[in-house]
Amino acid sequence: MSRILVTGGAGYIGSICAAEFIRQGHRVTILDDLSTGFRDAVPAEADFSPLRLQDHAAIAALCARRNFDGVYHFAGKALIPESIVNPGVFFDCNLAAGIRFLETLRHQGVRRFIFSSTAAVYGDPQTLPMPETHPVAPLNAYGESKLAFERVLAWYARAYGWNVTIFRYFSAAGATAEHGERHQPETHVIPLLLSAAAGEIPAFTLYGRDYPTPDGYCWRDFIHVRDLARAHAMVWAQDRPGCEIYNLGSGIMYSLQQLCSTVQSVSGRNFSVRIGSRRPGDPARLCADPAKFMRAFSWQPRDSELETIIRDAWHWKLSAARFGPAGVAA
Numbered sequence: 151m152s153r154i155l156v157t158g159g160a161g162y163i164g165s166i167c168a169a170e171f172i173r174q175g176h177r178v179t180i181l182d183d184l185s186t187g188f189r190d191a192v193p194a195e196a197d198f199s200p201l202r203l204q205d206h207a208a209i210a211a212l213c214a215r216r217n218f219d220g221v222y223h224f225a226g227k228a229l230i231p232e233s234i235v236n237p238g239v240f241f242d243c244n245l246a247a248g249i250r251f252l253e254t255l256r257h258q259g260v261r262r263f264i265f266s267s268t269a270a271v272y273g274d275p276q277t278l279p280m281p282e283t284h285p286v287a288p289l290n291a292y293g294e295s296k297l298a299f300e301r302v303l304a305w306y307a308r309a310y311g312w313n314v315t316i317f318r319y320f321s322a323a324g325a326t327a328e329h330g331e332r333h334q335p336e337t338h339v340i341p342l343l344l345s346a347a348a349g350e351i352p353a354f355t356l357y358g359r360d361y362p363t364p365d366g367y368c369w370r371d372f373i374h375v376r377d378l379a380r381a382h383a384m385v386w387a388q389d390r391p392g393c394e395i396y397n398l399g400s401g402i403m404y405s406l407q408q409l410c411s412t413v414q415s416v417s418g419r420n421f422s423v424r425i426g427s428r429r430p431g432d433p434a435r436l437c438a439d440p441a442k443f444m445r446a447f448s449w450q451p452r453d454s455e456l457e458t459i460i461r462d463a464w465h466w467k468l469s470a471a472r473f474g475p476a477g478v479a480a
């Protein structure tokens with residue numbers, strides 16, 4: 151059993167990964183300021199510290215008490231449109247607070263670090279699918295702040311002998327029975343589609359029908375959070391110094407139009423779909439080449455078929471409506 155600190159474990163991906171680490175027998179402490187996460191998403195078996203990444207003294211005290219074997223760092227600001235108009239907040243949280251956090255960990259002797267980065271570090275694809283060697287050229291402060299932090303981590307691995315894993319996720323999607331994706335306010339494509347199917351919003355808006363793709367809509371690579379969680383758990387077993395970057399995607403692209411029709415068929419509900427104009431900074435197509443991680447860990451995406459993703463997300467949505475997101479009868 152290891153003692154693991156999970157930052158951002160009250161959020162979408164962090165809560166699902168934390169539940170997986172607990173299932174595997176680890177002792178998990180979650181650090182989260184609930185700025186975009188939810189207290190009821192924290193798995194019941196985890197210890198919870200309601201701290202901000204910026205609370206350096208309190209984090210140092212927490213690390214000294216718990217003597218962590220390593221850290222999964224999911225916490226961060228992640229809304230691309232917000233990062234375009236408010237870049238300072240992103241550099242402050244994702245980079246500046248992150249570096250102070252690394253220094254705190256270093257002084258406490260923690261050397262194992264797994265970081266949630268993003269496909270946004272690549273910018274517009276020059277080749278598809280995109281391997282880790284694809285040039286990096288972020289189009290927004292979100293991607294830039296994540297890339298800068300990746301580079302800091304590479305130096306920590308080199309200078310201090312840390313064991314660093316950097317995951318560049320493509321579009322995380324789907325749900326487990328207990329945990330799913332939600333934001334306040336909601337701006338993410340799958341939760342919005344499910345809200346339209348549930349009749350909570352009058353229509354769903356698809357941005358752009360004039361992209362250079364076969365059907366004119368954006369195409370994206372969705373990866374089921376269960377596949378992400380398995381990948382995160384797998385790297386824990388490998389404890390050696392160095393810094394490795396892995397793309398995590400399914401390697402398959404789906405059109406957003408196909409996403410809409412899958413939500414309609416899985417939910418059995420029809421809803422209106424409006425066509426809006428393109429949003430700035432949305433690449434026409436994004437697709438991971440996840441071969442490096444597949445080879446290194448014999449990992450395969452098992453649940454990332456579009457229908458499985460949507461079915462799981464829809465079931466979670468229905469059960470959250472019935473029982474509340476924490477699974478407690480409303």
Ligand SMILES: NC(=O)c1ccc[n+]([C@@H]2O[C@H](COP(=O)([O-])OP(=O)(O)OC[C@H]3O[C@@H](n4cnc5c(N)ncnc54)[C@H](O)[C@@H]3O)[C@@H](O)[C@H]2O)c1
Pocket residue numbers: 157158159160161162163164181182183184185186187188201202203204223224225226227228243247266267268269318319320321322323
């Ligand atoms: N969801 C995706 O498709 C996706 C894709 C690429 C990368 N990522 C990255 O994965 C990570 C998790 O994403 P998510 O979708 O679960 O987001 P999320 O917003 O659901 O989770 C982030 C969590 O971090 C917490 N947090 C934010 N700032 C904090 C701070 N200063 N101190 C303490 N806690 C803080 C939030 O309260 C939240 O619980 C993020 O770093 C994001 O950039 C996500």
